[in-house]
Structures are given as structure tokens and as C-alpha cells.
């Protein structure tokens with residue numbers, strides 16, 4: 079055996095892995111806790127601007143009043159949705175579906191242009207993690223202080239810091255759950271119930287469930303939601319191509335990396351611009367090293383861009399060693415102008431065109447929307463019957479949904495079937511934003527019925543809203559059939 083130490087292969091005991099053991103080995107590796115360092119800079123400001131914008135909207139909207147009612151309220155019990163001046167009934171769900179389609183298209187468009195910009199700046203997971211991290215920093219300090227506190231034995235200081243953080247996290251979680259329920263139950267009623275602890279069972283369930291989900295996702299799961307649980311993270315790569323803007327490290331400029339003094343000329347030492355300070359890894363909320371290239375864990379938060387720009391400033395190097403760039407731009411060494419020109423490629427223009435068409439269709443359809451809706455349902459219990467003088471009678475039920483916020487008067491008349499007449503009361507009222515069923519009997523004289531013959535014959539109901547105050551007249555026609563028995 080050689081005594082040469084350089085030829086001895088050191089064998090170290092493997093570090094005990096932790097996780098769940100399966101037959102073929104470990105099913106998963108236990109996640110190491112990440113302590114992201116705080117960062118300042120242009121993109122950090124944008125992230126916080128988005129936090130303020132989204133959270134003022136989310137927490138504030140339920141408290142906004144409109145026409146003496148909550149401006150945005152999804153009243154499931156009464157089956158009415160209020161969105162400012164818009165009153166939607168379940169039959170109008172097509173508008174909500176259109177909104178979802180527009181949101182999905184916007185996401186496709188943003189992803190094709192600038193990758194996971196949504197993830198880094200406006201996804202609720204990122205936004206709440208940012209808020210919870212801010213609270214954590216207030217109680218436990220920045221990265222190093224938090225690491226030290228976690229490693230330290232329990233003491234009074236550790237107890238109050240950890241306890242304070244937990245209390246604040248639970249408070250934010252519960253307030254978030256309360257706000258969410260406030261979109262479905264009038265928030266002022268809910269506020270009163272909160273003081274007397276008299277929520278209904280569903281209100282309790284959703285306040286606690288959503289509150290706990292916020293606490294768990296933003297306080298503990300954090301980047302693991304983006305890495306393992308979010309479906310968008312899985313399919314977004316299908317929307318990327320080499321002309322998509324992504325947060326990228328410029329290896330041609332940065333490598334070979336290495337530490338050096340501020341006065342040293344890196345070229346003379348054969349070094350690139352990366353001083354290997356590791357700050358880009360320390361600020362990364364998903365714990366990756368962007369210098370290893372494009373990775374699916376990257377949520378495009380641009381924290382590494384901000385911190386690296388700070389380092390470049392200190393070293394008196396040009397900014398942008400880590401920046402938003404495209405793969406084609408980096409490998410061909412394109413200028414930002416050339417890169418941006420390629421970002422507006424046919425795929426992006428097609429997405430934009432389709433999105434513009436859907437948006438125009440949505441707005442036009444909303445503007446031309448009738449101020450009321452009608453459904454005609456034939457009475458299935460008595461399809462047709464003969465009345466005293468030999469006339470044939472059919473009974474219908476009309477559901478009239480008033481989409482305005484004032485009581486309206488309606489009148490029903492018939493069209494399309496000669497001799498048909500309404501034998502019941504033909505005018506009625508429907509309250510503000512309400513839906514009302516109204517029975518209508520239609521009779522056809524004996525002679526007309528015989529000449530029509532047995533079977534179903536087309537008939538049209540004309541429902542007219544009578545002019546009242548500022549609301550003008552409006553008409554809706556609904557088709558149905560009139561049955562003549564054998």
C-alpha cells in the first residue's frame with residue numbers, strides 16, 4: 079500500500095439524510111431552510127409597489143360602497159353578483175368566464191414576453207411571502223441574525239421574538255381569511271359578527287381555512303409552493319422560447335469568476351466581472367444560484383439583479399451582469415434594442431391580437447347587455463288542456479331577472495302565432511336586482527287550434543320593460559312552443 083497521502087481516497091461518513099424512506103431509497107430530500115437576505119433597488123421597489131397595490135385592492139374593496147350596497151359582493155345565497163354598477167345573475171356567468179379567459183390570455187402573453195414576471199411581482203404566494211418575510215425581519219432581524227437566532231438555545235429573547243412573529247403572522251392570516259369571506263357575506267355584517275363571535279359555520283370554516291392557508295403558505299412553505307405545488311411553474315416552460323426575457327447571468331462577461339480588490343484590473347488577472355461574493359445566492363428566495371443558468375425554480379423576482387447591480391456599482395463596473403435578457407440576446411451578444419425588437423415576435427403579436435379581440439368583444443357585449451333577462455319554461459305538469467269553450471290552453475312560467483337597481487314594471491305580449499292570446503295577468507313588477515317567476519296562460523281558439531293541427535307550434539313572448547324615471551323602455555323576445563293536443 080502506498081504511503082503517498084495524495085493517493086488516499088478520503089471516505090467520509092455520509093451525512094444522515096432526512097425525509098421519508100421508501101423501498102428504493104429516499105422519497106424526498108428534506109428542504110433546507112432558506113434565509114433570504116433583504117435587498118434594495120429598483121426591482122425591490124417595484125415588488126413593494128405591487129404588494130401595496132394588490133393588498134390595498136384586496137383588503138379595501140369589500141369596504142367600498144356603491145348605490146348603498148357593497149361595491150363588490152358575490153352574494154351566493156341570493157344568487158346575485160355585484161361588481162360596482164354591474165349586477166350579474168347566474169345566467170350571466172359567461173361574463174365571469176370571459177374575465178377568466180382574459181386573465182389566462184394575459185398570463186400567456188406576459189409569460190411569452192417576460193417569463194415568470196407574474197410569479198415574481200404579483201402572485202399572491204410571492205406577495206404574502208414578501209409581507210411575512212418583512213414581519214420576520216422586524217422581529218428576528220436580517221439573514222445572519224435569523225440564522226443565529228434559530229441556532230441559539232431557547233431564551234426569553236428568542237421566545238418573545240418568535241412569539242411576536244407568530245402573533246403577527248396569525249393576525250395577518252385571520253384578517254386575510256376574514257377579508258376573503260367579506261367578498262361573499264356583506265363585510266359590515268361580518269364585522270359585527272366578529273365582535274360577538276357569531277359567525278355561521280361556513281363563515282367560521284372559510285375564515286379559519288383561508289387564514290391557515292395564508293399562514294402556512296407564506297410563513298412556512300414559501301418557495302416550496304412555487305417549486306413543487308404550483309401547476310403554472312410546470313407548464314410555463316411550454317410558453318418560453320429563446321426570445322423570452324428572463325433573469326439571466328451573463329457568463330461571457332462574468333466568467334471566470336473570482337475575488338479581487340477594488341483597484342485590481344480583472345482582465346490583467348484573467349478574471350471576468352463576477353467577484354464571487356455570493357450575494358445573488360443569499361438574496362434568492364428559492365435558494366438557487368442564477369449563475370448556473372436558467373432553472374425552473376427561478377420566479378423572476380429580480381432580487382439577484384438588484385443586489386448584483388449594487389455590487390457592480392461598488393466595484394465601478396457596468397451594471398447588468400445579472401439582468402433581464404433573452405437566451406438569443408445573450409449568446410449573440412445583442413444590444414438591448416436588438417433584444418427588445420425580437421421580443422415583439424409573431425407569437426407575441428398573435429397573443430396580443432387575440433387578447434385585444436376578446437377584450438373588445440367583452441366590452442361591447444357588456445355595453446349592449448339588456449337591462450333584464452328572461453327565461454321561459456313550459457309548465458311540464460300540464461302541457462296543454464282544453465278549456466270551457468273548446469280553446470286550447472298552455473301554461474308557461476317566465477323568469478324575469480332585473481339587472482338594474484330600481485324596481486321595474488314589465489308587460490308580456492305574444493307574437494308569431496295568430497289567434498293566441500294571454501288569458502292571465504300580463505303585467506307585473508320585479509324588485510331591484512331581483513329575479514321573479516311569473517305564470518302566463520296562453521289560449522288559442524278552438525278553430526285556430528284545429529287548423530294548426532296537433533303538435534308543437536312556434537310562439538314568441540315579447541317582454542317589455544315600461545319606461546320609468548331615468549330608465550327607458552327595453553324589449554326582450556323569447557322563443558317557445560305552443561302544443562296542440564291530438
Ligand code: SF4
Nearest residue numbers: 352353355356358386
Ligand atoms: S452578486 Fe454578482 S458579483 Fe456577486 S456573486 Fe452574484 S453575480 Fe457574482
Ligand code: SF4
Nearest residue numbers: 362376377379380382
Ligand atoms: S434567481 Fe434571482 S430572479 Fe430567480 S428567484 Fe432567485 S433571486 Fe429571484
